[in-house]
Amino acid sequence: MSAQVLVSRPPAPQTVPVESLPAHQVEVAYNTGPHSSSGLATAGFRTAKYLPEEWQQGNYTSYYQAFSDRDCSEKVRHEAKQLAAETEARAQRGQADATKKLGERLQDVNFWKCELGREIGDLAAETQLLLQQKGRLERALDATDIPYSIATDNLQCRERRVGGELVRDEVEVELLKEVELIRNVQGLLKRTLEQTVQQIRANRDAKETLEMDWSDKVEAYDIDDKCGRYNNQSTDIQFHPNSSKYEDNTSTPESWAQYSHDNIYKGERERMASINLRSLIDNILQDTAEDLRSQCCTVDSAFAKRCEEVEDAKQKLENHLTKTLEEIGGQENNIAALKQAIKDKETPMKVAQTRLYQRSYRPNVELCRDPVQFRLISEVGELTESIEFLKRKLEDSEQSLRNLEDTRMSLEKEITNKANSLFIDREKCMTHRTRYPVVLKLSGYQ
Incomplete structure (x- = not known):
């Protein structure tokens, strides 16, 4: 990219001072000397004619002007050539530097x-x-x-x-x-x-x-x-006059x-x-x-642990139930034996009372309190007391039997409750807990 340089034309050289001219030219310049044209005869012709010296002076002036213009032109050409070379080199350096900056x-x-x-x-x-x-x-x-x-x-x-x-x-x-x-x-x-x-x-x-x-x-x-x-040989380059400016929204490096x-x-x-x-x-x-x-x-x-405890308690209850049932059977036999014993005392009582009754009919002095009488009365008392003892023992045995029956029912109920608890804990809960997730699933891997 080259820059256009406008060079102004240098001003025309000034006229050489008269004092620096030869003597005969000075006379011509001041219109003095033997060949001066002053006088009445030349009146009206001086403005249209030049003296040879003036003509010569004009030529010298033209020569000098031509020399000066050539010299100035040569200088301008030299400067223009030097400027073109400098601008070309600067343009190439600028383009190369811009290319380098682009690479960086x-x-x-x-x-x-x-x-x-x-x-x-x-x-x-x-x-x-x-x-x-x-x-x-x-x-x-x-x-x-x-x-x-x-x-x-x-x-x-x-x-x-x-x-x-x-x-x-x-x-x-x-x-x-x-x-x-x-x-x-x-x-x-x-x-x-x-x-x-x-x-x-x-x-x-x-x-x-x-x-x-x-x-x-x-x-x-x-x-x-x-x-x-x-580059300079690219075909899709063109002028963009308004591109050489900084945008308002640009950032710094x-x-x-x-x-x-x-x-x-x-x-x-x-x-x-x-x-x-x-x-x-x-x-x-x-x-x-x-x-x-x-x-x-x-x-x-x-x-x-709880199932073991309940199972142990259930077994103990079952053992107690077995013993209780056995005891109930024994108590029932005991009650039957007591009833039989009471019943067995009825015949001796009848015999003793019958003997006393019959002996009460002895006549007169024969109605004597003899040892037999005392023994029979004592026998009736003993039998009566024995029957009372047996009856009281029968009542106690029957009450014991009722208690055993209540205990049996309670034990059976407790055993049923224990079995229900075992079923709930072992069959329901523990079986259900086998579906508990493993560590991998709880960790989110499955």
Whole structure:
């Protein structure tokens, strides 16, 4: 690109001073001397005629003017040639320097473009990993529904125990702890899931900002690369007079680099927060799964222990029931024997009383209180006392039999209650608890 240089014509040289001319030319210049044309005869002709010296002087003036114009022209040509060469060299240097600057700019743009692309890739990979953790959280949260339904079903089943079996035992305490633990775990998983969703949104926002910056860098790189390929032989170049100005919304190299640096820093910050959150999710899922399984084992142990206690109590009750039934049989035989003994005393009583009755008919002095009379009266008294003793013992035996019957009924009822409790705990609850999820499922891997 050459610049047009306008060179103004130098002013005409001034007339040589008269004092510097030869003497005869001075006379001609002042119209003096022997050949002067002063006088009345020359009046009216002086303005149209020149003296030879004047003619000569005019020629000298023309010569000098021509020499001066040539010299000035040569100087102008030399200066113009030198200026054209200088401007050509300056234009080439400017174009080469601009091309070099474009190359340096392309390196800067490519550097930040690569940094942005690397951070976009890292952030996208981290977001994908966080999405996997989000899936684990959702699966783990869904998996807690089964333990919760099992625990609540166990509590509801154990409400159907009857009588003295409806007790707040260790199993119920541990089941209530399990229900509370599952609720706390579900609350923690829900809060962590919300935090994960927010972090994924933040990662995507940062990635979108980085992608927009990267896209701008790609477009700017293509434009600068295209500009760097322009040269004086390019066919698609033209004048753009209004392009040589600074736009109002332009940035400085420092603010330009700082903008990309801030975007990358924001992306790295969100990526590190995502990494920390993933580690936190791993710890939470592992801890909650272990806590749930530990509590499940505690409840199962309490169930097993309680079933052993109930089974032992049931066996003891059955043993007592067997002995009670045996005792009932013995007492019934005893009552029958007592009744028979009382009945057996009726005949001796009849004999003794008949003897006394018949001897009361002895005549006169024969009605004597002899030893026989005393013995018969004593025998009747002994028989009467024996019958009273037997009757009282019969009443006691019958009362004992009634007590044994009541005890039998109570034992049978307690045995039935124990059997019902065993059925609820062993067949219902413990069988249902076999469906309790394993640690992998509670950790969200399945």
